Amino acid sequence: MTAQLIDGKAFAARVRGQVAEHVARLKQDHGIVPGLAVVLVGEDPASQVYVRSKGKQTVEVGMTSFEHKLDASVSEEELIAVIDQLNADPAVHGILVQLPLPKHLNEDLVIGRIDPAKDVDGFHISNVGLLGTGQKSMVPCTPLGCLMMLRDHFGSLSGCEAVVIGRSNIVGKPMAQLLLGDSCTVTIAHSRTRDLPEVVRRADIVVAAVGRPEMVPGDWIKPGAVVIDVGINRIAAPEKGAGKMKLVGDVDFSSCAEVAGAITPVPGGVGPMTIACLLANTLTATCRANDLPEPE
Ligand code: NDP
Numbered sequence: 001m002t003a004q005l006i007d008g009k010a011f012a013a014r015v016r017g018q019v020a021e022h023v024a025r026l027k028q029d030h031g032i033v034p035g036l037a038v039v040l041v042g043e044d045p046a047s048q049v050y051v052r053s054k055g056k057q058t059v060e061v062g063m064t065s066f067e068h069k070l071d072a073s074v075s076e077e078e079l080i081a082v083i084d085q086l087n088a089d090p091a092v093h094g095i096l097v098q099l100p101l102p103k104h105l106n107e108d109l110v111i112g113r114i115d116p117a118k119d120v121d122g123f124h125i126s127n128v129g130l131l132g133t134g135q136k137s138m139v140p141c142t143p144l145g146c147l148m149m150l151r152d153h154f155g156s157l158s159g160c161e162a163v164v165i166g167r168s169n170i171v172g173k174p175m176a177q178l179l180l181g182d183s184c185t186v187t188i189a190h191s192r193t194r195d196l197p198e199v200v201r202r203a204d205i206v207v208a209a210v211g212r213p214e215m216v217p218g219d220w221i222k223p224g225a226v227v228i229d230v231g232i233n234r235i236a237a238p239e240k241g242a243g244k245m246k247l248v249g250d251v252d253f254s255s256c257a258e259v260a261g262a263i264t265p266v267p268g269g270v271g272p273m274t275i276a277c278l279l280a281n282t283l284t285a286t287c288r289a290n291d292l293p294e295p296e
Contacts, residue, residue, distance in 0.1 A: 003227075003260040006149050012272035015148070016061055019279045022295050023062040026286065034286035035064040036094040036120065036278070037086045041079065041105065042072035047098045054096070054275055061279050066092060072102050079105060080113050087115040093289055094120035094282035099170075117289060120281040123170065131177050138281055143175035145273025146207055146228045147182070153226055153262055158183040163200050165189045165216070165250070166209035171230055175207050196220075208250035218255030227256050227263040230270050 026032045036058045040051045051067065058065035068082055086092045095118045101107050111119075116126040122140040130137030150157060162184040166172035176188045189199050200206055200220040208216050209230035221227060231250030240246065249266030257263050264270055280295065287294045 001254075001257040003257040004262040005257075006153065006226075006228075006262050006264045006269060008145070008149065008264055008269040009272045011149060011152070012145075012276035015273070015276040015280060016057065018295070019276070019283050020061040022283055026283075026292070027062065030290065030292065032286060032290055032292075033062070033064050033091075034093050034282050035066060035089075035091045036096065036282045037066035037068065037089075037092045039068045039070065039079070039082060039086075039095070039097045041070045041074055041098070042102050044100075047100075051098055054278065057275050057279060058282075063279065063282060064091065074105075076105055076109065079110060083110065083113045087113075087118065092118065093286040094118055094278075096121050096278065118285055120278055120285055121170075122174065122281070128169070128174075131174060134181060138285065139178065139277075140170055140174045141277035141281060142171050142209075142230060142270060142274045143178050144277040144281070145270055146175060146230065147178045148277070149228065149264065149270075149273065150179075150205060150226065151182070156182075157205070160184045160204040161187075161202055162205040162207070163187045163189055163203035164207045164209065165196070165200070166207075166211075166230070168209065171209040172207075175209065175230075179205070179207075206251075210250040212250055213248050214250070214252040216251040216256065218252060218257075218259045221256050221259045223259050224261040225259075227251055227260045228270065229253070229264050229266050232266065232271060 038051050038054055055065040055067055086095045095114050111123045114124055116124045119127055119138050122138040127137040162179045164172050164176045167188050167190045176186045179186045197220045201222055203225055205226050207228045213233035213235050229249035229251045233248050234245050237244045237246035247267050284294050
């Protein structure tokens with residue numbers, strides 16, 4: 001392997017440490033304790049794992065964690081009543097509704113009900129619009145984590161050719177907005193892109209957010225490019241034993257690591273940064289709600 005490994009786990013631990021220090025100062029100087037409410041509907045095992053992990057890390061940085069677990073059959077009215085109650089609660093500075101929601105619930109409607117100032121996932125249409133127009137907003141956690149790692153690696157991203165593979169509202173599109181905000185030349189690729197390998201080959205920065213295991217091979221990568229792998233795919237791992245599974249990203253790590261200048265691993269790359277950024281966003285929301293200076 002020739003690429004430098006971008007250690008998202010260590011980076012995330014540093015971010016959480018900075019958040020914890022700021023939270024301690026808020027408590028000491030102003031008597032304010034940031035609160036993050038997570039709403040989980042149904043019993044999806046992956047969502048349950050994420051919510052548990054979020055709750056644990058929220059408490060570890062000194063914030064208050066509120067968990068609302070609702071039955072999969074909850075009505076839209078009942079779910080909206082919970083959100084209204086959290087919007088009105090001054091102890092709650094951040095609200096996250098764990099997605100995906102069961103099919104009978106309208107995600108746009110539910111997310112649209114969250115007070116944009118408490119929308120720490122950055123999915124409310126107001127925050128999407130603010131980000132798109134370069135104004136102060138709540139920024140979606142996964143792309144924010146990717147941006148932080150890229151800024152740390154490059155210093156300035158100005159003038160870099162960036163290719164984002166994937167155009168989802170939660171990763172691809174906000175990632176492209178953030179890179180544009182940092183003056184990259186941005187291409188968004190997707191399933192209809194013609195000659196994807198050629199498009200990816202011109203990139204100094206490749207962000208893969210596709211949801212297809214190990215789709216991007218090393219021969220698509222320009223030598224020295226930085227590869228950020230957002231994908232989290234669970235695949236069979238017969239080498240570990242019958243029925244065993246493992247996590248892989250959207251890029252083929254071993255071949256890409258031979259060509260890239262730097263690369264994030266899966267697991268231990270983007271994933272840990274996502275929760276760290278959620279905590280950072282909750283801190284930002286708390287500071288804004290109290291007219292206090294925001295963290296850097
Ligand atoms: P979506 O399924 O919403 O979007 C996938 C995107 O990839 C779409 O825009 C799709 O194009 C594009 N795509 C699919 N197949 C191809 C292809 N063959 N060539 C080029 N583009 C293709 O996924 P998400 O954005 O929600 O998630 C992407 C990945 O990131 C997943 O593995 C997910 O688990 C992971 N993830 C990780 C997070 C983390 O914390 N690390 C957080 C969120 C997601 P089109 O629009 O044309 O269909």
